[in-house]
Amino acid sequence: xxxxxxxxxxxxxxxxxxxxxxxxxxxxxxxxxxxxxxxxxxxxxxxxxxxxxxxxxxxxxxxxxxxxxxxxxxxxxxxxxxxxxxxxxxxxxxxxxxxxxxxxxxxxxxxxxxxxxxxxxxxxxxxxxxxxxxxxxxxxxxxxxxxxxxxxxxxxxxxxxxxxxxxxxxxxxxxxxxxxxxxxxxxxxxxxxxxxxxxxxxxxxxxxxxxxxxxxxxxxxxxxxxxxxxxxxxxxxxxxxxxxxxxxxxxxxxxxxxxxxxxxxxxxxxxxxxxxxxxxxxxxxxxxxxxxxxxxxxxxxxxxxxxxxxxxxx
Ligand code: HEC
Ligand code: HEC
Numbered sequence: 001x002x003x004x005x006x007x008x009x010x011x012x013x014x015x016x017x018x019x020x021x022x023x024x025x026x027x028x029x030x031x032x033x034x035x036x037x038x039x040x041x042x043x044x045x046x047x048x049x050x051x052x053x054x055x056x057x058x059x060x061x062x063x064x065x066x067x068x069x070x071x072x073x074x075x076x077x078x079x080x081x082x083x084x085x086x087x088x089x090x091x092x093x094x095x096x097x098x099x100x101x102x103x104x105x106x107x108x109x110x111x112x113x114x115x116x117x118x119x120x121x122x123x124x125x126x127x128x129x130x131x132x133x134x135x136x137x138x139x140x141x142x143x144x145x146x147x148x149x150x151x152x153x154x155x156x157x158x159x160x161x162x163x164x165x166x167x168x169x170x171x172x173x174x175x176x177x178x179x180x181x182x183x184x185x186x187x188x189x190x191x192x193x194x195x196x197x198x199x200x201x202x203x204x205x206x207x208x209x210x211x212x213x214x215x216x217x218x219x220x221x222x223x224x225x226x227x228x229x230x231x232x233x234x235x236x237x238x239x240x241x242x243x244x245x246x247x248x249x250x251x252x253x254x255x256x257x258x259x260x261x262x263x264x265x266x267x268x269x270x271x272x273x274x275x276x277x278x279x280x281x282x283x284x285x286x287x288x289x290x291x292x293x294x295x296x297x298x299x300x301x302x303x304x305x306x307x308x309x310x311x312x313x314x
Contacts, residue, residue: 026150028249037309040144040272043144043147047289049281053132054087054088056073057073061109065124067160069088069095069155070088070158071160072160080168080171081168083129083167084164085162090152094158097157098116104149107128107237110135110138112127112128121164123164123205125172133179135175135176135178180222181219184301187295189292190298192289192296193292193293196296197296197297205229206224206242207224207292222243223241223300224248224258224303225307226238226239231276234274236308237275237313241303241307242279243300243303248306248308249306255294260280262277262285262293265277
């Protein structure tokens with residue numbers, strides 16, 4: 001499940017322009033439109049990593065490039081069944097080619113897809129399974145959503161229809177929007193960090209879920225790690241406690257050490273950080289966004305939670 005690195009550096013030059021020129025009513029061909037697409041690409045490829053879920057992986061855990069964004073990745077839930085990510089390329093039959101901008105945005109932020117998306121398929125439900133982290137994407141701003149859609153419109157159509165899911169209909173529960181706690185000491189940087197921890201999915205991987213039938217995160221363990229992943233060939237990998245707790249979290253780490261973990265995949269002892277921590281992708285984060293994440297991580301409640309040790313992941 002090694003995540004492949006996406007060449008986000010190429011676009012860094014354009015991004016600062018995009019941040020200034022957040023004109024979301026730009027039309028194709030204009031300079032503002034180019035900036036919107038570049039900013040959408042930064043959000044999709046570097047901040048959120050939509051392709052990490054919306055692509056098939058090869059045996060070594062890298063995205064199969066010809067099927068990038070075409071879906072088909074399997075998310076198994078033991079005896080319950082499995083769900084497969086969907087094709088989000090511009091293909092008219094299998095992807096989002098016929099969806100309106102508003103329909104795409106509603107799907108991403110609320111997990112509800114338009115009824116016409118079911119036509120001619122074996123799909124029966126317009127509520128997405130919550131593996132698609134729409135509860136966190138509900139935090140995405142209107143401007144950022146518009147830029148994401150502008151970028152998705154540039155993704156070339158790929159003809160590929162992912163397998164139908166095999167989960168019981170009752171497993172499709174509409175999860176409410178998930179608001180993250182405000183930073184304990186407010187600042188513009190920490191508020192930006194709160195936003196990035198939501199849409200960059202730190203919260204998704206670093207927070208355990210409530211015991212079923214309850215839905216959503218166990219906020220008494222917010223960012224305290226211990227959420228587990230099945231990662232062949234390594235086995236079970238637990239996410240780390242990234243709260244400021246000194247004994248079990250990263251309270252004693254310097255910003256430089258956190259940055260090395262976040263962007264180079266080495267912990268404070270020089271050990272390689274296991275997948276699925278997407279450090280290759282986060283290597284492309286703008287430095288102001290990295291600073292914003294530090295500001296937020298220093299200002300969330302310290303939670304004592306000793307996470308089980310992970311194997312070595314060379
Ligand atoms: C953690 C994995 C994951 C991430 C990250 C993710 N998705 Fe999804 N997404 C899924 C899965 C799985 C489904 C299908 C759910 C289902 O069938 O109920 C889905 C469904 C969708 C759909 C509905 C498509 C359809 O035909 O029903 C859209 C649109 C979508 N995702 C867009 C995005 C975008 C854009 C991003 C990045 C901002 C993203 N997703 C990030 C897993 C993910
Ligand atoms: C797809 C899941 C996933 C996402 C998204 C994710 N992480 Fe992680 N992260 C992990 C896992 C799993 C580990 C533990 C790996 C290990 O111990 O080898 C980890 C480890 C870390 C570590 C190292 C801590 C330690 O004690 O070794 C830091 C720091 C970190 N993550 C920060 C972040 C931040 C900040 C974000 C959001 C910008 C983020 N992560 C997003 C899964 C994820």
